[in-house]
Amino acid sequence: MQAPGRERRAELEAICRDLYLRLRPRETPPGFRVEFRRFAALNNFIRRRDGAIHLLVSDILADAPREVLASLACILLSKLLREPVPAECRRRYREYVSRDDVQRTLRAARAERGRKRMGPPQGRYYDLEELFERLNERYFEGALAKPRLGWSPRASRRRLGHYDAAHGTIVLSRILDGPGVPEFVVEYVLFHEMLHAVHPTRRSGTRREVHTKEFQEAERRFPRLAEAREWLERL
Known part of the structure; x- marks a missing residue:
C-alpha cells in the first residue's frame, strides 16, 4: 500500500474546513492537519492541539472516494464539536468500509501490522x-x-x-x-x-x-x- 500523497491530505483538509464553516458559520476555522497512519485496524482520531485540529486517519481509507472521506470528516468533526452526527454520513461510511475489498485490505493490514498477544497453549490445568x-x-x-x-x-x-x-x-x-x-x-x-x-x-x-x-x-x-x-x- 503506497503512502498517501500530499494532494490527498490537502483534499481532506479542505473538506474539513468547509464542514467546519457549515457547523460554525460565525467562527473563523482553525488550521487542519491530516495524517494518514499505518494503523493495524480501521482507526481514525481527531483532536485539538496547538490551535489546530489534527486528524489521524487509517491509510486503508487513502483511496476512498471523496464522498466517503467527507462522511468520515463529518463524523469526526461532529463528535469533536458535540454536534449530532448526520445519519447519511454514518450510512455512507459504513457501506464503504463493509465492502468486501475494503474488508480484505483490512484483514491483510491486521495480519501484517498487528501483534497478537497470547500465551502458550499449555496452561496450568488444560492443554x-x-x-x-x-x-x-x-x-x-x-x-x-x-x-x-x-x-x-x-x-x-x-x-x-x-x-x-x-x-x-x-x-x-x-x-x-x-x-x-x-x-x-x-x-x-x-x-x-x-x-x-x-x-x-x-x-x-x-x-x-x-x-x-x-x-x-x-x-x-x-x-x-x-x-x-x-x-x-x-x-
Missing part, C-alpha cells in the same frame, strides 16, 4: 492443543487446520474466546484455565471458536451475521451445550 486435537477428530473428522492456540495474558470474563482469521489464532481467556472449571466447559468454548473458522462472519450490506444459521446448527452437535452455557452464565 489447548490436546483439546483441539480431540475436538477436531470428534466434530471435524480431523480436517480442520490447526491455528495457533494460546491462553490470553489476562483472565477476562467479558471475552472468553476469540478466533482471529487474520492471524490464524484461537485465544481462550485464562479465567477458564482453573481447577474449578469443568473440562466440558473449556471444550465448548474452544469448539465454539473452531466453528468460527469453518463458518465465518457473513456480511450483507452494513449488516454482520456472526453466528449464521449453519453455525448454530453445527454448534448444537455439542452434547452438553445447554449445560456449558448455563455454567458460563454463573462465571
Whole structure:
C-alpha cells in the first residue's frame, strides 16, 4: 500500500474546513492537519492541539472516494464539536468500509501490522492443543487446520474466546484455565471458536451475521451445550 500523497491530505483538509464553516458559520476555522497512519485496524482520531485540529486517519481509507472521506470528516468533526452526527454520513461510511475489498485490505493490514498477544497453549490445568486435537477428530473428522492456540495474558470474563482469521489464532481467556472449571466447559468454548473458522462472519450490506444459521446448527452437535452455557452464565 503506497503512502498517501500530499494532494490527498490537502483534499481532506479542505473538506474539513468547509464542514467546519457549515457547523460554525460565525467562527473563523482553525488550521487542519491530516495524517494518514499505518494503523493495524480501521482507526481514525481527531483532536485539538496547538490551535489546530489534527486528524489521524487509517491509510486503508487513502483511496476512498471523496464522498466517503467527507462522511468520515463529518463524523469526526461532529463528535469533536458535540454536534449530532448526520445519519447519511454514518450510512455512507459504513457501506464503504463493509465492502468486501475494503474488508480484505483490512484483514491483510491486521495480519501484517498487528501483534497478537497470547500465551502458550499449555496452561496450568488444560492443554489447548490436546483439546483441539480431540475436538477436531470428534466434530471435524480431523480436517480442520490447526491455528495457533494460546491462553490470553489476562483472565477476562467479558471475552472468553476469540478466533482471529487474520492471524490464524484461537485465544481462550485464562479465567477458564482453573481447577474449578469443568473440562466440558473449556471444550465448548474452544469448539465454539473452531466453528468460527469453518463458518465465518457473513456480511450483507452494513449488516454482520456472526453466528449464521449453519453455525448454530453445527454448534448444537455439542452434547452438553445447554449445560456449558448455563455454567458460563454463573462465571
